[in-house]
Amino acid sequence: MKKLGILIVLSLIIFSCKSENKSGESNLIRGEFIFIDDAAVIKGTDFIYGVVINELTHELAKKIEPLQREEYDMVPVVIKGIVKPNPDEGWEEIVEIKEIIGVSAPTSELPTKIKSPDGEENTEKSGHEGHNH
Template structure:
């Protein structure tokens, strides 16, 4: 009888031990997923500034309060430019936006020192109601 009771206790401890191991594995995998997610967002920066895309030159720029970045032209930049176009009054209006992106060195020698790759469009705002400043020059005939 004591042998059977001992066998039941050992079997119970074995089952309980296995359950705790699986819980620990689940907790560790959840921690790993969370760490991976945090590492992904550590490389990303939230930027607030004015965005402009010039179709003719195939170029986009994000001007923040402290920096000016070139924008990597990908599907997210195209999506943002479409949203911005609906709010522009004139072709060269800059529209305030808030984005999440990855800042990296510009691979091209000419242009901005750093570029931003847009990962998420957080908000697109209506441009200020200030009228655009226009500069008119003299029209001189060139011979």
């Protein structure tokens, strides 16, 4: 029973690593990463950060590329980075990657694609938004 309590506390500590850090220390960040046309984003359950483009960002992009099932597929990653306010337009906060901890294969299903009569691909969302029955 004591081990279960320790595991729960440890899990909470690990999953709450997305903290406001004013001292410039690296945070452990778990989220889904995507890099497209010199822009990168990492998205977690309760945050979205723009990513500072640096050598480690390019290295992470190379690591996720073989795991992407399509060009816009986000891949789960664990990194250490410094979260700071974004001085430019875009995301409210940005993260500068300091260390790549791990990369794993995406687990969610890809959206269903539908070809319209003119040959363009559209993404089908589940549910019936905007439909009156």
